Amino acid sequence: METPYTNHIKRDEYEFVYEPAEDTFLLLDALEKDLPYIERLSPQICLEIGSGSGVIITALSKRLRNTLCLATDINPYACQVTRRTSSHNQGYVDVVNTNFTQGLRVRNIDLLLFNPPYVVTDTDELNMLSLKIGDAEENITKNQLVRSWAGGKNGREIIDALFKNLDQMLSRRGVLYLLVLKENQPNVIEQNLNSIGFNVENFMDRKIPGEHLYVLKITRKKGKDDE
Numbered sequence: 001m002e003t004p005y006t007n008h009i010k011r012d013e014y015e016f017v018y019e020p021a022e023d024t025f026l027l028l029d030a031l032e033k034d035l036p037y038i039e040r041l042s043p044q045i046c047l048e049i050g051s052g053s054g055v056i057i058t059a060l061s062k063r064l065r066n067t068l069c070l071a072t073d074i075n076p077y078a079c080q081v082t083r084r085t086s087s088h089n090q091g092y093v094d095v096v097n098t099n100f101t102q103g104l105r106v107r108n109i110d111l112l113l114f115n116p117p118y119v120v121t122d123t124d125e126l127n128m129l130s131l132k133i134g135d136a137e138e139n140i141t142k143n144q145l146v147r148s149w150a151g152g153k154n155g156r157e158i159i160d161a162l163f164k165n166l167d168q169m170l171s172r173r174g175v176l177y178l179l180v181l182k183e184n185q186p187n188v189i190e191q192n193l194n195s196i197g198f199n200v201e202n203f204m205d206r207k208i209p210g211e212h213l214y215v216l217k218i219t220r221k222k223g224k225d226d227e
């Protein structure tokens with residue numbers, strides 16, 4: 001998959017919006033590797049939660065021309081930049097400024113992507129972030145970059161919040177590609193997801209200085225009706 005152009009993003013915009021980094025590129029590489037699976041799945045709806053600069057969902061939207069490609073981000077600046085990345089690269093992405101999928105009516109997502117805030121931080125630090133939809137602009141600019149990385153206890157608070165609603169979000173045949181860090185304890189994530197009816201595959205991993213990153217591929221366990 002071609003990495004979209006980002007020349008339209010000015011340096012100072014990265015003070016407010018997450019700059020594509022090793023985690024972004026690992027998720028892109030994993031999606032590229034699994035493109036044959038994704039194309040066979042022929043997803044009707046693809047959603048990236050937390051699209052940041054928009055490079056991942058834009059790259060996919062160019063390969064999945066018959067798929068409705070959506071992005072959400074809690075950071076309004078990220079939403080603006082995602083829209084621009086999509087239009088500058090002739091992508092097809094609709095972008096909504098919301099918390100997870102709250103502002104969307106669509107469910108039954110076939111292809112779900114999330115490179116979440118995964119860094120281990122104090123829960124208090126996470127709670128102190130007052131960023132909410134409709135917050136005053138000064139608060140947003142102060143806090144939104146922290147929102148890109150602060151993951152709370154075990155770096156898993158945002159990830160776990162996603163899992164609470166995963167059953168309602170994913171279609172029967174849906175798949176979630178999730179970026180996590182060794183400190184998030186991928187084995188605990190696997191156990192937790194197994195217990196609520198999902199399979200977890202360690203699809204790709206990469207060691208970079210100071211971090212061991214994983215892309216987990218998460219699907220529903222097959223029931224009798226799926227045979």
Ligand SMILES: C[S@@+](CC[C@H](N)C(=O)[O-])C[C@H]1O[C@@H](n2cnc3c(N)ncnc32)[C@H](O)[C@@H]1O
Pocket residue numbers: 018019020021023024027049050051052053054056072073074075078098099100101115116117144147148149158
């Ligand atoms: C690690 S950055 C990833 C950005 C981009 N997807 C990438 O891979 O470069 C995490 C993104 O998730 C967004 N985010 C954090 N919490 C969110 C939430 N509850 N709902 C939607 N977006 C969220 C952040 O604003 C940030 O843009």
